[in-house]
Structures are given as structure tokens and as C-alpha cells.
Amino acid sequence: MSAERALIVGASHAGAQLAASLRQEGWVGEILLIGDESVLPYQRPPLSKAYLAGKTTLHDLAIRSSEFYAKQDIQIRDATVDSIDRSAHHLSLADGDTLTYSKLALCTGARPRRLPVPGADLTGVYYLRTAADVELIRAAAVPGSRTVIIGGGYIGLETAASLRTLGLEVTVLEATERVLERVTAPDVSAFFTRIHVDEGVTIRTGALVEALSGDGQVREVVLAGGELIPADLVIVGVGVEPNTELAAAAGLAVDDGVVIDDQARTSDPDIVAAGDCASHEMARYGRRIRLESVPSAGEQAKVAAATMCGKSKEIAALPWFWSDQYDLKLQIAGLNTGYDEVLLSGDPAQDRDFTCYYLRGGELIAADCVNRPRDFVNSKRAIAQRLPVDRAELLRAGSG
Structure with missing residues (x-):
């Protein structure tokens, strides 16, 4: 066995792929994958969907089996890393142990942004990021319970859909003027509002949460202006923050994520990063972007692995995402930042x-495809290859 040792911090999608x-x-x-959960790396997107709805188990969500890691001689350790000593090439763990590395990968992911209001620490207030979070929510999710979800982004809406299928009363509070405002066009926001309202969800926009109140257990959500909304449980989904403290303390460049180049290399040539914690300059979009996307985490991890092995691969794939709500699959190709025109194929007000x-500027940069897998595949190709836009063809497109 070679004396070379690769340490991967974070048993995430990126960490497992790397x-x-x-x-x-x-x-x-040696390859040692260090995670702070006592289970094998698992898929996170289904947590707010099938796993919360009780349709799948954590065993089903394992990215790879224990047999795979054993066969590949990949060790997995449940531990927390306290610090990186770059000059000595070692990590210090919370349990007092020290590990040396030849190459290091940071796949530390992101954590839920906390709700900065009084009462946010009451019992019955939950965040949804890990399997353990979901198990706590499921235990509290008694049919008929009044659930308030703070945040009308994808996590909030997916959670609303799952809890409705479990028979809970659900209210979604969104601070901006429409759900999904930061990521979709008004027509798409209106579509998802219609679907959720039809399913019995109450959606409140322009709803600023001022405090949570209760007698140790959350009982009400207090809105600006004083309105009280009864709540048996509250789920907060107001975005995530990248886990960059370890990298920053080690002196690595950080800019809304650990800064990486096209080879997933950080500002230290012996350290790479991938996944939700990594920030990458994307030439296609002309800016530095931190993608919260499983496909992107996987691609960055593959590039990072090549870099650790002294090979040269580049991060190049088009970003894509998905969201499952009820019987709807939303597939998103590209990033719509800076769009100046929208074309609709189909009628989101009816269909x-x-x-x-x-x-x-006349160029296709992104597409939101609801229950239209063929459009999604075609859009990904057209955006990646920068194909000329045939408006009539786009409008003729349909499901497949």
C-alpha cells in the first residue's frame, strides 16, 4: 500500500462521489471519508419528499452500499474536524486525534440558515437538512396538526406537499411577494401557488415573521403588524449557508464558499473542494457561483478526484436541478440570472x-420544465451548445 493518503472531509453527495x-x-x-453522521452517505433531495412522506427508508437512500466502500478499500469515519494545519498536512479532530494527508478534499456542504427572531429556539421549531431532522419532524407530524412553514422556496414547497399527503394542515409564509421569487418567473410562481392552494395549502406572501411564541413549545407565529398564526410545529426553510469556517481558519480563499478553479483546486494546490461549500467562476454566466445542486456536486467531485491524482479535467457541465411536489416533476436546465424575456410552452394557469x-439578449439561458422531460433534455442540449433559438419550435415543444 502506498503511503499516500487522501482525506475527504464531509460524507456528502460530493464526498461520496469523490x-x-x-x-x-x-x-x-488510503482513502478516508470523514463525516459527522453515523450513517453511510445518503441522498439528500428525497428528504423533503419521499423520505418525509414515509415512502422510502434511509437504507434505500444510501448513495452506495457498505460493500462498495469495503471492496474499494474506502474507510469511513464518524468524526468532526476541528482544524487544518496546511504546513504540516494534517487535520485535528474533535476527539483529539490527528490525521495526516497527502491530498485533502473539502466537501463540507451547507447548513440551514437560522431564523433570527425571538422564540426561534422553542420546542417544535425544525430545520430540514439531515435524516435526523426529518425523523424529528415526522414524529411531530400528527395528522391534523397545524404546520407553519417559513419560506416559500423549493424546500418549503416540497415539505408542504409531503406534509399535506400526511394529512397535516399547512400554511406557507413567504416574505417576498411570491413563492420561488428568487429563482423563477412570475408565471412559474403563480403555477405552484395554484397547485398548492388546490391541494389545501394556505400560502401567504409578503408575510414577515417577527417572532415565534409559546410556553416552551411553539404555539404561534407572530407576523409584523401583530397577526398571530396558530402553529403546532414550525419548519424553517429560509436558505442555507456554506460551511466554510474550516477553510477560512486554514487561510484558504473564501467568497460565499471555498473558492475553487476549473480543476476544483482551492488556493492551496494540495486541497480541493466540491459541492455546496464550493464557489466557482463560471465563464458561461460571467460570475462566481455557488451551486446547491446534486448533479453539480457530482461533477465537481469527479474533477476534484482527477486533480488529486495529478490529472487535468475541467468543470464544464451545465447546472441543472429538480423539484418533486405532488405528482409534478419540475426539471430546471441552466441558470436564469439576468433573463430579459420569457417564452411559455403550454398554459401554467390551466395545465x-x-x-x-x-x-x-435572444439567447436561451435556462428552462423550467414541469412534467415535460423531453423539453428538459432538449433545453439542456440547446443551452449547453448555445444553439440558435427557434421561437416557434420552442412553443411547439411538449411533453414526452
Whole structure:
């Protein structure tokens, strides 16, 4: 066995993929994947969907089996990393142990943004990021319970859909003027509002939460202006923050994420980063972006593994995302930042399938496809290859 040792901090989607890719790229030394949950790396997107709704188990969500890690001689350790000593090439763990590394990967992910209001620490207030979070929510999710979800983004709406299927009363509070305001066009926001209202969800926009109140257990959400909304449980989904403290304390460049180049390398040539914690300059969009996307985490991890093995691969794939709500699958190709025109194929005010195309300067830059997998595949290709836009063809497109 070579004396080379690769340490991966974070048993996330990125961390699990990076460990597997290291072997594929020819790494023959030790591989140690360090995570702070006592379970195998698992898929996180289903947590707010099938897992919360009780349709799948944590075993089902494992990214790879224990047999895979054993066969590939990948060690997994449940531990917390306290600090990185770059000059000595070692990590200090919370349990007092020290581990040396030849190459280091940071896949530390992100954590839920906390709600900065009085009463946010009451019992019955939950965040949804880990399997343990979901188990706590499920235990509290008694049919008929009044649930208030703070945040009308994807996590909030997916959670609302799952809890409605479990028979809870659900109210979604969104601070801005429409749900999904930061990520979609008004037509798409209106569509998801219609669907959720039809399913019995109450949606309140322009709803600023001032405090949570209760007698140790949350009982009410207090809005600006004094209105009280009864709540048996509250779920907060107001975004995430990248876990960059470890990198920053070690002196690595950080800018809304650990800064990486096209090879997933940080400002230290022996350290790479991938996933939700990583911030990457994307030439296609002309800016530095931190993507909260499983496909992007996987691609960055594969590139990072190649870099650790001394090979040269580049992060190049088009970002894409998805969201499952009720019987709807929303698939998103590209990033719509800076769009100046929207084209609609289908009628989001009436239908349960449609595509919203986003253009900038006449170029297709993104597409939101609801129950239209063919449109999604075609849009991904057109955006990645920067194909000329045939408006009539886009409007003719449909489900497939």
C-alpha cells in the first residue's frame, strides 16, 4: 500500500462521489471519508419528499452500499474536524486525534440558515437538512396538526406537499411577494401557488415573521403588524449557508464558499473542494457561483478526484436541478440570472405540464420544465451548445 493518503472531509453527495472517483482515477493509497453522521452517505433531495412522506427508508437512500466502500478499500469515519494545519498536512479532530494527508478534499456542504427572531429556539421549531431532522419532524407530524412553514422556496414547497399527503394542515409564509421569487418567473410562481392552494395549502406572501411564541413549545407565529398564526410545529426553510469556517481558519480563499478553479483546486494546490461549500467562476454566466445542486456536486467531485491524482479535467457541465411536489416533476436546465424575456410552452394557469424558457439578449439561458422531460433534455442540449433559438419550435415543444 502506498503511503499516500487522501482525506475527504464531509460524507456528502460530493464526498461520496469523490471517494469513488479517486479509485476510478487510479489513486492507490488510503482513502478516508470523514463525516459527522453515523450513517453511510445518503441522498439528500428525497428528504423533503419521499423520505418525509414515509415512502422510502434511509437504507434505500444510501448513495452506495457498505460493500462498495469495503471492496474499494474506502474507510469511513464518524468524526468532526476541528482544524487544518496546511504546513504540516494534517487535520485535528474533535476527539483529539490527528490525521495526516497527502491530498485533502473539502466537501463540507451547507447548513440551514437560522431564523433570527425571538422564540426561534422553542420546542417544535425544525430545520430540514439531515435524516435526523426529518425523523424529528415526522414524529411531530400528527395528522391534523397545524404546520407553519417559513419560506416559500423549493424546500418549503416540497415539505408542504409531503406534509399535506400526511394529512397535516399547512400554511406557507413567504416574505417576498411570491413563492420561488428568487429563482423563477412570475408565471412559474403563480403555477405552484395554484397547485398548492388546490391541494389545501394556505400560502401567504409578503408575510414577515417577527417572532415565534409559546410556553416552551411553539404555539404561534407572530407576523409584523401583530397577526398571530396558530402553529403546532414550525419548519424553517429560509436558505442555507456554506460551511466554510474550516477553510477560512486554514487561510484558504473564501467568497460565499471555498473558492475553487476549473480543476476544483482551492488556493492551496494540495486541497480541493466540491459541492455546496464550493464557489466557482463560471465563464458561461460571467460570475462566481455557488451551486446547491446534486448533479453539480457530482461533477465537481469527479474533477476534484482527477486533480488529486495529478490529472487535468475541467468543470464544464451545465447546472441543472429538480423539484418533486405532488405528482409534478419540475426539471430546471441552466441558470436564469439576468433573463430579459420569457417564452411559455403550454398554459401554467390551466395545465399541469408546461415549460418556461428564459432568454437573455435572444439567447436561451435556462428552462423550467414541469412534467415535460423531453423539453428538459432538449433545453439542456440547446443551452449547453448555445444553439440558435427557434421561437416557434420552442412553443411547439411538449411533453414526452
